[in-house]
Amino acid sequence: MHALTLASFLFFTGLVAFITWRITRRDDHSSTKGYFLAGRTLTFPLIAGSLLMTNLSTEQMVGLNGAAFTDGLSVMAWEVVAVIALVALALFFLPRFLRSGIATLPQLLEIRFDRGTQLITNIIFLIAYAVILLPIILYSGAMGLQGMLDLQGLTGIQSPTVLLWLTVWIVGIIGAVYALFGGLRTVAVSDTLNGVGLLIGGFVIVYFGLQAVSDGSGVLEGWNTLKASDPEKLNSIGGAEQQVPFFTLFTGVFLINVFYWTTNQQIIQRTFAAKNLAEGQKGVLLTGFFKLLGPLYLVLPGIIAYHLYADQGVRADEAYGQLVFNVLPPYLTGFFAAVMVGAILSSFNSALNSTTTIFSLGIYKGVLNKEASEEQVVRSGKVFGWVMAVVTMIIAPLLAGQESLFGYLQKMNAIYFIPILAVVLVGLLTRRVPPMAAKIALIGGCLLIAAGYFVPPFDKLPVIMHEFHFVTLVFVLLVAMMLLIGKLRPRDTAWVHEDVQAVDLTPWKGAVPVGIVLVVLVVAIYAAFASV
DSSP states (O other): OOHHHHHHHHHHHHHHHHHHHHHHTTSOOSSHHHHHHGGGOBOHHHHHHHHHHHHOOHHHHHHHHHHHHHHGGGGGHHHHHHHHHHHHIIIIIHHHHHHHTOSSHHHHHHHHTOHHHHHHHHHHHHHHIIIIIHHHHHHHHHHHHHHHHTHHHHHOOOOHHHHHHHHHHHHHHHHHHHHHHHHHHHHHHHHHHHHHHHHHHHHHHHHHHHHHHTTTSOHHHHHHHHHHHOGGGGOSSOOTTSSSOGGGGGTHHHHHHHHHHHTOHHHHHHHHTBSSHHHHHHHHHHHHHHHHHHHHHHTHHHHHHHHHHGGGTOOHHHHHHHHHHHHSOHHHHHHHHHHHHHHHHHHHHHHHHHHHHIIIIIIIIIIIOTTOOHHHHHHHHHHHHHHHHHHHHHHGGGGTTOSOHHHHHHHHHHHHHHHHHHHHHHHHHOSSOOHHHHHHHHHHHHHHHHHHHHSTTGGGHHHHHOHHHHHHHHHHHHHHHHHHHHHHSOOSSOOOOOOOOSSOOOOOTTHHHHHHHHHHHHHHHHHHTOOO
């Protein structure tokens, strides 16, 4: 590996760690409010930076660009449709979350339904994060890092298995230290710093990539060359045979985005820590603006790689790494590798921080030790976090050999995304649906989707109607079932959503106009690149 690559990598990684320590060294890490919610002090730049970086990791950078290598611009749905979900979070969900003063989504379900509903949701989140999310983040991150930094050549370790285990454990331990010693504010600050680097690095790759397409004749010439030689790759409308057919934007793709950005603990914990509603709304909508730019660094590089390497036998999931390695000068390769490490650590430590929050407040304080002090609750979270980190570091290398981690992640996520979203929406929009309906929907919904994926003959359904339409059908059935139970066996008294005065709930005056502008821009982007 080039010495400049290693030097720039170590410099940027160390710089982020030092600045994060300087900013957060005097923070309160002993109370639940300070450790899990950053003292409710996050302002909109930190919220936006942390949301963006928590969302981004190598399974997206590599996986989504790999999908673009295969299908072109239509896969931008995972970025652009997310903007509508973020507008919904800012205008509908966030005011209700902050009104409740919650630290975890399951706490909201306890307030709306009962403690049993909260416990079921806690268990679902913990299992999903331990078995699905955390191992995939670590494995994909380790594999991306190996290729980008040529770790085999650097370390001299010839066994791919040994190198994989070593890389997973190094990344896992560093991520755990960020999350478990520093708490949410440390995670948010490091996320924001890495977010700046990621945006810069992402656009730099596009610049050098388009220069390569045009043989050094300029970015605009490179873009014109792409339009002339690969017009089918620049169509925003996905065909029926592609990964994201156009009509799934209105069914499963939309629902998965709405859950991910509005009810996924890993994501929304940052918004729970907002200084007030206005700061939270600004941060969420600023994230929406950056997601509109997402196709430039998460999709366009894959299309550039297709133009450059399609006839060289390069596989889709190798395309992004190949592009970075070939078009960036050595000193920028190291910088971008550091940014990628930041993205890996961000997703890992954010998910781990959310996991410890759910366990400490939902399981330890809620079930195991109801009289626990603040210090005991925080300590329990740190201990559980280390246990979870070790388990994840053991599971992650076992994923070696999976063909499509990005597809696997989306499919597995739907098992618990859809039931939880259905319960949250019905809970917030109705007043008399009872706890029994929520419990049936949570357990039954997870089992129903899992059966549709894995149990014959039900596994034929996602094939017949496309799996995104299938999960939407399950969502509709769950909502209808809960409303029916609410009609036949309603609560004795209507639920009243009380304001616990946790933060100032005065909304940002620009929230609605900015939200409308973002939605219009989503439609405009699709229309501009539509070729039906």
